[in-house]
Amino acid sequence: DTGVSQNPRHKITKRGQNVTFRCDPISEHNRLYWYRQTLGQGPEFLTYFQNEAQLEKSRLLSDRFSAERPKGSFSTLEIQRTEQGDSAMYLCASTAFGSTEAFFGQGTRLTVV
Amino acid sequence: RKEVEQDPGPFNVPEGATVAFNCTYSNSASQSFFWYRQDCRKEPKLLMSVYSSGNEDGRFTAQLNRASQYISLLIRDSKLSDSATYLCVVMMEYGNKLVFGAGTILRVKS
Numbered sequence: 001d002t003g004v005s006q007n008p009r010h011k012i013t014k015r016g017q018n019v020t021f022r023c024d025p026i027s028e029h030n031r032l033y034w035y036r037q038t039l040g041q042g043p044e045f046l047t048y049f050q051n052e053a054q055l056e057k058s059r060l061l062s063d064r065f066s067a068e069r070p071k072g073s074f075s076t077l078e079i080q081r082t083e084q085g086d087s088a089m090y091l092c093a094s095t096a097f098g099s100t101e102a103f104f105g106q107g108t109r110l111t112v113v
Numbered sequence: 114r115k116e117v118e119q120d121p122g123p124f125n126v127p128e129g130a131t132v133a134f135n136c137t138y139s140n141s142a143s144q145s146f147f148w149y150r151q152d153c154r155k156e157p158k159l160l161m162s163v164y165s166s167g168n169e170d171g172r173f174t175a176q177l178n179r180a181s182q183y184i185s186l187l188i189r190d191s192k193l194s195d196s197a198t199y200l201c202v203v204m205m206e207y208g209n210k211l212v213f214g215a216g217t218i219l220r221v222k223s
Contacts, residue, residue, distance in 0.1 A: 007203060033210065042117075042200050042213030043157065091156060093211075100145050100204060102211055103157035 002026060004091050004105035012111045013082055020078045021108045031073050033066055033102065043091055051073060053104040074111045108112030114139055116212045119201050130191045134217050136201030138183040145204040146177055150197045151216065157200055160186075167211050184188035191221045 005024040013019050025032050030051050036045035046065070047057045051072040064082075069075040079086055089109050093102040126132050133202045146163040161168065163175040164183055167168040168170075174187040184201055 035213075040215070042215045043211075045210045048210055092213065100162070101148070101159050104158070106156050 004094055004103050006090075006105035006108050009106065010107055010111075012113060013086060015112055018078065018080045018082055019110065020076055021090055021092075021110075023075045023077070023105060024065055024068060025074070025092070026096070026103055028096065029103075030072070030092035030097050032069055033093040033095075034075070034077050035093065037089045037107070044054055046077070046090075059102030079110075081099050084111075084112050086110060087112045091093075106109045116140060116215075117201055117214035119199075119204050119214040121217070121218050122214075125220045125222065126191055128191055128193060128221055128223050130180070130221075131189045132191055132219060133186065133188075134186045134199055134201070134219075136186075136214055138182050138184070138201075138203045138212075140205065141179075141182060143182075143203045144203060144206050145201040146184050147204070147211070148173075148175055148184075149200040149202050149213070151200055152197050157213075160199070177180055188219075191219075193221050193223060195219060196221045 004011040007022045034046040037043045045058050047067050049069040052069050064080045067077045089107045091107045091109050093104045118140050148160040149157040150160045152158040161170050163177045165177050167176045172189045176185045177199050196214040200216045203212045
C-alpha cells in the first residue's frame with residue numbers, strides 16, 4: 001500500500017493520559033499536514049511540515065499538543081493530559097513537491113473517556 | 114466569520130437531478146481552490162481543482178468567481194454513488210495549509 005498510513009486507527013484513552021499517533025506519508029512527499037475533524041465539521045488545520053521543518057501551527061492548538069517530523073519522513077502527533085474535548089478524528093495528509101493535491105490517510109479516531 | 118462557508122445542506126435529490134453547491138471564502142489572498150469529496154467514515158479525497166476559467170470533469174462542473182470570492186460545484190445527472198459530503202477547500206498560498214468548509218451532505222435517492 002503506497003498511500004498515507006496512520007496508526008493506530010482507533011484509540012480509547014482515559015482523561016489525563018498521553019497519546020501519540022503516527023503518520024507515514026506517501027514516499028518522497030515533502031509536505032505533511034495534521035488535521036482534526038469532529039462530527040458534522042470539515043477538517044480543521046492543526047499543523048504542517050515541509051520536510052522536517054514545522055512551518056505553521058494553528059493557534060487553536062494548545063501547549064498539550066506537539067508534532068514532530070524528525071527525519072522528514074514519518075510524523076508523530078502527541079497529545080498530553082487528554083481531555084474529553086480532544087475526542088475527534090485526527091487526519092494526516094501529504095503532498096508532493098510542486099503539487100497542490102493532498103492525499104489523506106484514513107485517520108486515527110480518538111475517544112477520551 | 115469562518116474562512117470558508119458552505120451551504121448547510123443536506124441536499125436530498127432524486128437520481129438524475131442536477132444539484133449545485135455554493136461556497137464563499139473570506140480571504141481575498143487565497144490562491145488555489147478545490148472540491149474534495151468525503152464518504153461516510155472515510156478520508157477526504159480530491160474531486161477537482163477550481164479555476165477562474167471554470168473546469169468540467171464529466172458530470173461535474175466547478176466555477177470560481179474571484180471578485181465575489183465565490184466557488185460553485187454543479188453535478189448533473191446525479192447517481193446514487195454521488196451521495197457523500199462535498200468539502201469546499203481553499204489554499205492561501207502555494208504549499209500552505211488547506212482550509213476546509215464544514216461540508217455539504219448530498220443524498221441521492223432512487
